[in-house]
Amino acid sequence: MSTLTVELGERSYPITISEDSLSQAHLIRDFLKTRQVFVVTNPTVYGLWADKLSAALTGIDVQFIQVPDGEEYKTLQTMESVIGELLQRHAARDATLLALGGGVIGDLTGFVAASFQRGIPFIQVPTTLLSQVDSSVGGKTAVNHALGKNMIGAFYQPKAVIIDTETLKTLPAREFAAGMAEVIKYGIIYDAEFFSWLENNLDAIKALNSDTLQKMIYRCCQIKAEIVAQDEREKGLRALLNLGHTFGHAIEAEQGYGNWLHGEAVSAGTIIASVVAQKKGWLSASEVSRITALHAAFDLPISAPKSMGYAQFMQHMQHDKKVEAGQIRFIIPQGIGQAVVTSDIDDALLRDVLN
Missing domain, CATH: 1.20.1090.10 (Dehydroquinate synthase-like - alpha domain)
Structure with missing residues (x-):
């Protein structure tokens, strides 16, 4: 396991990299203010990794919110649907959002976290190479507009970034190659x-x-x-x-x-x-x-x-x-x-x- 820190004073946070991070419950539990966690993901990632994440967080109220898979769904409409789910499920201001997926999920979840009740904590658990090496780190959150990419968003830092390299073994070759461009x-x-x-x-x-x-x-x-x-x-x-x-x-x-x-x-x-x-x-x-x-x-x-x-x-x-x-x-x-x-x-x- 490797760990480094994004040094931003009192908003500093760790990045943890290992080949089995999703099984190591403490990596997530240590950053939860309460036992209420809302995991934003897509159907593909949910099918691959939801059970493993849930098993690691036994005893915590883990609720999944699924959004459609793809860059074309990184929109204000999708963001509004996620916020609607949070409201319907009575998400508290001290609840934690967890982004489980690639760059679209990370950017979208981060912007929801920055906006919902004027800001709630979130954790990045990136599952694609591109998100692991780039979009999950640094606090850029956003959705797209028809006239421009990432034109609506905020700088909002996560509490932690947890990288499990095992997720790359289920990544389509085209997605892995796309991540190499950022590398x-x-x-x-x-x-x-x-x-x-x-x-x-x-x-x-x-x-x-x-x-x-x-x-x-x-x-x-x-x-x-x-x-x-x-x-x-x-x-x-x-x-x-x-x-x-x-x-x-x-x-x-x-x-x-x-x-x-x-x-x-x-x-x-x-x-x-x-x-x-x-x-x-x-x-x-x-x-x-x-x-x-x-x-x-x-x-x-x-x-x-x-x-x-x-x-x-x-x-x-x-x-x-x-x-x-x-x-x-x-x-x-x-x-x-x-x-x-x-x-x-x-x-x-x-x-x-x-x-």
Whole structure:
């Protein structure tokens, strides 16, 4: 078992990583204010892990709230339905919400927790690679709007993040690959040695070797914890975590939420950002090749949909939440291991790359 802490003063919380966390009741019990827990999940995850979680929490009033599976259900309507269930079941202000699922479940549950009775405690129990290495850590909670991804939300930190790597063994290959896009991101923006480690451990990662997965997830969470501790509300450094997301969110919106997985869109967005960096002289051709090859090794998309060009991208990126003073902010690599947030991208260059 590995443990690290997101250092945010009195709102600090632990991240625990092991291959059997769901069986270790104390990891959850220690963070409950009362014995009333509402678990938000979807039918797929419920069928796989609800019994194991319930067995670990014997003696606690555990109630499950199921919502439909998929990014297209990460909406205000779904949020309202969850709040309705809480009201109907007489959830107290000191009840705890537990997010059991992937990024959609985590983001949705966190926003419900931030909003219900002006804020109740919640715990993240992420079951996908993407949520384990990224969305469960840092307190970003949100739902989507038809005009933009994650446009309605709040910063609201969990009481704990509990990661069980066993859940990855039931994850569809496509979902695992989508999570790898976020893993690779950390190497590009922050840690060149970690990027090389990923290149050198491809076989063990693909084989879901438990020790390798725990090391990989730990390093991702460690990097994110360091960044969040310095910049909780994304005023500067934390924006680097959005590598590939400005282009990626445009792909998701244009293609319809759920048709491209988030990590797939981030992968294509990261390659686009890398090509922009190469044209600006910030990345060498060999570095772009390494970035492309690592994504391709997990069968991730390395280009945008053929139906999308400059006009379609700009239509969506102008609504991106990273727009400031009317300017789109891009996260662009400046070499493997570092990146920059910039609005200084020549329109002609952008048009050339996107077309």
